[in-house]
Amino acid sequence: MVTDLTPEPAQPLTTKGQATRERIVRAAAELMFRDGVAGTSTPAIRDAAGVSSSQIYHYFADKEALTRAVIAHQTQAIVDTQSELLGRLDSLTALRAWRDVVVQAERDLHCVGGCPLGSLSSELAEHDPSARLALADSFSRWSGAIRDGLQRMIDRGVLRADADPHKLSLAMLAALQGGLLLAQAQRNSAALEAALDAMIERIEQHAVAPGG
């Protein structure tokens, strides 16, 4: 499920062309994160990226195609970062450290904005089937990274083998997404902290030894 779900008909792109394309995607990603997809106009992207209208439509068939590129961009940014963080999971202490990083990041943003993937999914899931599929895949990769971390904890004897890493990873990602959603609405990270803490305490039920 990690195959390329949006096989854009790859035209030949010069180095300069690649740079322009990426500038457009970055600007669009930033604006769409802030204002939503529907709230982001192509003229706004054009100005933010410092390009002309024709360039947007030279590199993307339409706004939907650009949106798919934004999804791929955000997926890579988030899943890569998360995979690195979660790649170090080898103890309950490390799991709590991951929780602290996530919570601190949200606090630093004053709970503004939520999760880019969560927002995109909420806005696009019923509107753009290919976007929904791409985001489903993004979430699968993300929960897969969590699952691998939990599996590692089992392999190292931190958690007992009766833990179900797959199910727990889905639950953890759901807690994270829901926590971010509530934190955004309430401008307060309490719900995010409660959700992640509860999920960690759930995982601790499988701990071989209490504590770290």
Next chain:
Amino acid sequence: MVTDLTPEPAQPLTTKGQATRERIVRAAAELMFRDGVAGTSTPAIRDAAGVSSSQIYHYFADKEALTRAVIAHQTQAIVDTQSELLGRLDSLTALRAWRDVVVQAERDLHCVGGCPLGSLSSELAEHDPSARLALADSFSRWSGAIRDGLQRMIDRGVLRADADPHKLSLAMLAALQGGLLLAQAQRNSAALEAALDAMIERIEQHAVAPGG
């Protein structure tokens, strides 16, 4: 925090006027749930409600005001339903029954649409401050209903007094919202079930007696 957050300047409304207003809100709520707020045009609402354009602007100052009315409408529908369901919480068995109702409802919808309040929050939180405040209040009332149920379980000796109903209720609502978000993207209720199950198992840590 349950005060009226959207004190629309109440004009005199005849019975007929109230009915028309409600027809508009209902139609708008349905369309906004399906297509999002930005994706719902006033002409579409006009046609769905069977009214003329002037009627929409007779009863609402602008689309934002109508959107606030939709938020109030969905809040009442959801929080009322949930409060009734959660009002029966008096055992772990009842908690699991609540979980089953929520999961079954999502399955019946084939995981299409997510939570109306969650979708509205994701779309509007950064765009319409008064909408964000109203939705924050909606979520507080919802988690409050969960908290009351958990408190009742403590009072009845089902859960020990070391359980923190407030924090657990925030975590449970986050798990629900995140589970719905992932279920919508993946068209599969597995994440919702995993999240709710994990949260119930977390709560069971405080059970006085195992089982029911």
Next chain:
DNA sequence: TGTGAAATGGATAGTCAAGTCCAAAAGCTT
């Protein structure tokens, strides 16, 4: 039953976004 307020119908102004088009510049290839 008459009068003013409320409700309704429908046309329309004003704005803005998506996407197209074509000419011109820049860049690669040989």
Next chain:
DNA sequence: AAGCTTTTGGACTTGACTATCCATTTCACA
């Protein structure tokens, strides 16, 4: 350096949406 492809600029078409306006009908109430 010629010739072809890629890239770029920017005007423009088309269409849709928000909101307004005003004439007309319906209704409440005295």
